[in-house]
Amino acid sequence: MTTAVVVALLVATGTWLVLRRGLLRVVVGFVLLGHGVNLLVLTAGGTDRRGFALPGQQGQGPVADPLPQAFVLTAVVIAFAVTVHLLGLLRQGQALDEDDDAEGPA
Amino acid sequence: MRVLLPLAVLLPVLGAALTLALGSHPVAQRWVSVAALSGVTATAAALLFGAATDGPQSVVLGAWPAGVGISLVADRLSALMLLTSSVVTLSVMLFSVGQGSTGDTERTPVSIYHPTFLTLSAGVSIAFLAGDLFNLYVGFEVLLVSSYVLLTLGGTAARVRAGMTYVVVSIVSSLLFLTGLGLVYAATGTVSMADLPGRLSGLPLAVAVGLQLVLLLAFGLKAAAFPLSGWLPDSYPTAAAPVAAVFAGLLTKVGVYAIFRTQTVLFGGVESAAVTTGLVVVAIMTMLVGILGAIAQNDLKRLMSFTLVSHIGYMLFGVALGTVEALGAAVFYAVHHILVQTALFLVVGLVERAAGTTSLRRLGGLGGAAPGIALLFLLPALNLAGIPPFSGFIGKLALLRAGAEEGGFAAWALVVAGVVTSLLTLYAISRAWAATFWSGRATRLDPEVSPETAAARAHRVPPAMVAAATGVVVVVTALTLVAGPLLDLADGAAADTLDVQQYSSVVGGLDTPPADGSGGTDSGEKAP
Numbered sequence: 115m116t117t118a119v120v121v122a123l124l125v126a127t128g129t130w131l132v133l134r135r136g137l138l139r140v141v142v143g144f145v146l147l148g149h150g151v152n153l154l155v156l157t158a159g160g161t162d163r164r165g166f167a168l169p170g171q172q173g174q175g176p177v178a179d180p181l182p183q184a185f186v187l188t189a190v191v192i193a194f195a196v197t198v199h200l201l202g203l204l205r206q207g208q209a210l211d212e213d214d215d216a217e218g219p220a
Numbered sequence: 221m222r223v224l225l226p227l228a229v230l231l232p233v234l235g236a237a238l239t240l241a242l243g244s245h246p247v248a249q250r251w252v253s254v255a256a257l258s259g260v261t262a263t264a265a266a267l268l269f270g271a272a273t274d275g276p277q278s279v280v281l282g283a284w285p286a287g288v289g290i291s292l293v294a295d296r297l298s299a300l301m302l303l304t305s306s307v308v309t310l311s312v313m314l315f316s317v318g319q320g321s322t323g324d325t326e327r328t329p330v331s332i333y334h335p336t337f338l339t340l341s342a343g344v345s346i347a348f349l350a351g352d353l354f355n356l357y358v359g360f361e362v363l364l365v366s367s368y369v370l371l372t373l374g375g376t377a378a379r380v381r382a383g384m385t386y387v388v389v390s391i392v393s394s395l396l397f398l399t400g401l402g403l404v405y406a407a408t409g410t411v412s413m414a415d416l417p418g419r420l421s422g423l424p425l426a427v428a429v430g431l432q433l434v435l436l437l438a439f440g441l442k443a444a445a446f447p448l449s450g451w452l453p454d455s456y457p458t459a460a461a462p463v464a465a466v467f468a469g470l471l472t473k474v475g476v477y478a479i480f481r482t483q484t485v486l487f488g489g490v491e492s493a494a495v496t497t498g499l500v501v502v503a504i505m506t507m508l509v510g511i512l513g514a515i516a517q518n519d520l521k522r523l524m525s526f527t528l529v530s531h532i533g534y535m536l537f538g539v540a541l542g543t544v545e546a547l548g549a550a551v552f553y554a555v556h557h558i559l560v561q562t563a564l565f566l567v568v569g570l571v572e573r574a575a576g577t578t579s580l581r582r583l584g585g586l587g588g589a590a591p592g593i594a595l596l597f598l599l600p601a602l603n604l605a606g607i608p609p610f611s612g613f614i615g616k617l618a619l620l621r622a623g624a625e626e627g628g629f630a631a632w633a634l635v636v637a638g639v640v641t642s643l644l645t646l647y648a649i650s651r652a653w654a655a656t657f658w659s660g661r662a663t664r665l666d667p668e669v670s671p672e673t674a675a676a677r678a679h680r681v682p683p684a685m686v687a688a689a690t691g692v693v694v695v696v697t698a699l700t701l702v703a704g705p706l707l708d709l710a711d712g713a714a715a716d717t718l719d720v721q722q723y724s725s726v727v728g729g730l731d732t733p734p735a736d737g738s739g740g741t742d743s744g745e746k747a748p
Contacts, residue, residue: 140388151395152398192394206375210375
């Protein structure tokens with residue numbers, strides 16, 4: 115339940131920021147959206163509704179579902195790269211016209 | 221044959237690493253890139269041959285048990301798409317090599333072009349060969365991140381502006397995809413395409429349709445299906461000619477491929493009339509709105525981008541009908557469309573190089589100065605519009621026939637929309653061709669931008685660029701000659717995707733381990 119509320123908060127704040135004018139806010143909004151979705155994927159895990167992911171783990175106490183963690187790890191790396199690229203674009207755009215408002219038919 | 225599967229991914233990745241290290245040796249970079257992409261093309265051809273003779277091939281990387289490790293699968297659909305896309309990447313690479321250092325280069329860091337292009341090619345390979353949803357996501361991300369860099373290469377004001385739109389839209393679709401992935405995993409406990417069909421069809425209908433819609437939304441955004449297509453004509457035209465050509469050929473079609481898999485393999489067992497009706501409406505609107513947009517354009521590149529969006533609708537046409545004939549026709553159309561759009565964007569690149577502009581208001585009379593380019597434009601243009609005997613006509617005819625056989629209001633609405641779109645495409649294309657090549661007035665250029673006349677420029681188009689563009693035009697024209705076997709192959713590919721049992725048993729998952737215990741013996745490297 116807590117996770118659901120956190121995901122909702124992150125996604126709501128992220129969406130609100132993405133819809134703002136300033137491009138830096140858009141970038142921060144996507145970072146929050148990314149976190150929200152990653153949390154969602156993490157909560158999708160669970161060893162009760164499927165067998166153990168790796169053989170030979172039975173009888174060694176509770177084990178977390180490793181697959182969603184692997185997914186999120188990959189997604190975090192990708193999100194990081196994309197954020198850096200967005201910030202680079204933002205900086206280049208500012209250098210070009212000294213105006214970070216997304217004006218006109220962009 | 222299975223050992224070849226990882227090669228389609230590894231060759232471009234290794235090539236990318238090598239070209240990155242060779243950043244200061246442009247000639248060596250070109251050789252490595254061309255060699256790597258030639259290797260992928262050969263691999264794809266071998267995979268297609270293998271898939272056509274021995275059935276689908278699969279391999280689980282890293283010696284993990286099936287259902288846990290990353291699996292690569294080549295059935296006829298994957299292999300055919302991979303072969304077509306590798307022909308395109310190779311041709312575009314030759315085109316950009318021909319363009320050399322004299323192209324629009326003032327601010328373009330050429331050393332980064334080759335590694336990024338090869339990474340894009342690797343991402344396309346991963347996406348087509350992915351045997352699980354998450355690997356498909358990784359493939360999408362690899363090619364998208366490369367495309368962000370390629371689109372904004374040089375960092376001019378127009379490209380930064382277009383790049384921002386493109387990146388933002390792509391991130392939204394990636395987040396949707398990831399959300400869908402998480403929800404699918406939460407509902408079924410797997411992302412393997414071998415296990416998903418069985419588990420998804422066991423879910424309550426409302427849950428399954430919800431998952432299907434999230435995935436279709438994400439892929440529809442990538443495939444530029446109406447109403448999620450507005451971003452495309454704003455971003456592609458600003459890119460450099462080879463970049464725009466490879467984007468036009470491949471990126472949206474990877475989205476179409478994902479829609480294909482979603483509708484056949486994953487959710488084939490989930491019957492929902494609402495989703496089918498939705499797809500029919502989307503297909504019709506994509507075709508009509510796209511082509512009406514094209515008619516209103518006064519720039520060759522924007523016009524081409526709108527026709528690109530419009531003709532995505534034909535593939536959705538086939539997917540919406542969902543019969544083997546319709547899906548086969550859509551696969552054939554996808555092959556035709558990838559090649560014809562790449563050809564057209566490359567020729568538009570030649571026009572831009574020869575005339576110095578792509579504005580239809582300024583272009584004119586280029587037919588006299590550059591008759592070769594006029595012919596190169598005309599052939600794929602007529603092909604796109606669906607004039608017999610070109611492959612565009614054959615693909616459209618197969619789709620229309622599948623629609624007529626299906627019958628019913630929805631199918632006939634699709635048929636009518638398809639015919640109207642074809643006619644409007646002919647109008648848009650002939651208007652563009654006439655304005656560019658046929659009209660009496662000469663091209664008027666801004667004297668400040670280009671002091672010499674268009675006729676003088678036309679003689680300085682590097683022959684290697686023309687040769688590469690000619691190559692693609694010849695390939696797409698020659699599709700007519702192999703149309704019969706190709707259509708059979710496309711039907712076979714469609715049958716492969718509908719035969720979920722066979723697919724599952726070949727890929728192997730937790731529910732259905734592969735019969736021969738394969739996958740544990742090949743020790744490939746892990747995909748990135």
